Amino acid sequence: MRSEPAVSLVENAPGERIQPAECETHGAFEQKVIVMLGREFKIGCPECSRIRAEEEAERKQAQEAMVVRMRMAEKLGAALIPKRFAIKTFENYIAESAGQTKALAKCQSYAKSFGEHFKAGRCMLLLGKPGTGKTHLAVAIANEIMATSSATAVYRTIGSILQAIRATYDHSSDRTEAGIYSSLIEPSLLILDEIGASKEKPSEFELSTLFAIINGRYEEQLPTIIVSNLGAQELPAAIGERCADRLREGGVIVLPFTWESQRGKEGF
Incomplete structure (x- = not known):
C-alpha cells in the first residue's frame, strides 16, 4: 500500500512578516502579512482602516441618535x-x-x-x-x-x-x-x-x-x-x-x- 507524503508542520505553521506596500490614497506603508495553513492574508493600509473605523463609529452614533429621537417623538x-x-x-x-x-x-x-x-x-x-x-x-x-x-x-x-x-x-x-x-x-x-x-x-x-x-x-x-x-x-x-x-x-x-x-x- 502506497503511503501518503508527510505534511511539513514547519511549512504550515502560522507566522507573519512585514513587507513594503503602496496605498493609492496614502502612499507607502509597512504591510503585515499573516501566513496561516499555507495561505497568506495581507493587512491593508492602516490609515484606510482607521478612517473606515471612524466613519463606521460616526454612522452608528448617528443611527442611535436617530432612534432615540424617533422614540422620544413617538412618546x-x-x-x-x-x-x-x-x-x-x-x-x-x-x-x-x-x-x-x-x-x-x-x-x-x-x-x-x-x-x-x-x-x-x-x-x-x-x-x-x-x-x-x-x-x-x-x-x-x-x-x-x-x-x-x-x-x-x-x-x-x-x-x-x-x-x-x-x-x-x-x-x-x-x-x-x-x-x-x-x-x-x-x-x-x-x-x-x-x-x-x-x-x-x-x-x-x-x-x-x-x-x-x-x-x-x-x-x-x-x-x-x-x-x-x-x-x-x-x-x-x-x-x-x-x-x-x-x-x-x-x-x-x-x-x-x-x-x-x-x-x-x-x-x-
Whole structure:
C-alpha cells in the first residue's frame, strides 16, 4: 500500500512578516502579512482602516441618535418643538446691538458646552422685554443640541401645560396627568416659556404644577431653560421661591434682554 507524503508542520505553521506596500490614497506603508495553513492574508493600509473605523463609529452614533429621537417623538407627540419654531437657529438670529450679540454668544456657548451643563443640571434664564428674541434663542439652543448630539429637547408654554393637565380631569384627553409630567421631566432639555405672562399673581394650581416639573427635573439633575418677560427680581414671585431656589443650584445662567422689541420692524 502506497503511503501518503508527510505534511511539513514547519511549512504550515502560522507566522507573519512585514513587507513594503503602496496605498493609492496614502502612499507607502509597512504591510503585515499573516501566513496561516499555507495561505497568506495581507493587512491593508492602516490609515484606510482607521478612517473606515471612524466613519463606521460616526454612522452608528448617528443611527442611535436617530432612534432615540424617533422614540422620544413617538412618546411626546405635540410636546416637541412646534413647527413655527423649527427653523429658529443661531444663524438666522439677527444681532444688531451689543446686547443682542452678547445674548447670541452666551446661548451658542451653552449649546456648544451642553454636555457639561447637562451633567451639572445647569439651568438658564432668558428674562426681559417681549419681542427681544428670547424664544428664538432658547429654541435655537434646542435645535442645535438635537442636531449635533443624541440629546432631546422639548418646548412648552406654561399655559399649554396647565390646559393639558386640566383636560385630564374631565377625561377630554387620552393622556394622563402622570404622563404629561413624565414627558416634561424626561427630556435632556426643557424650555418653559411665557412664565408670568399674565402679570397676575399665579394660582396655587400653577405654582404646584411648576414645582412638580422643576423639582422633578431638579431631582434628576436635568437642565431647564426659563423664558419670561419678567426681570430676575420678579421671577421668584411668578414661579415660587422653592422653584427659584432649585433653578439657582448648579450655577444658573441669567441672561437679561433689555433692548427694545424687534417685532413690527417690517413696517406693519
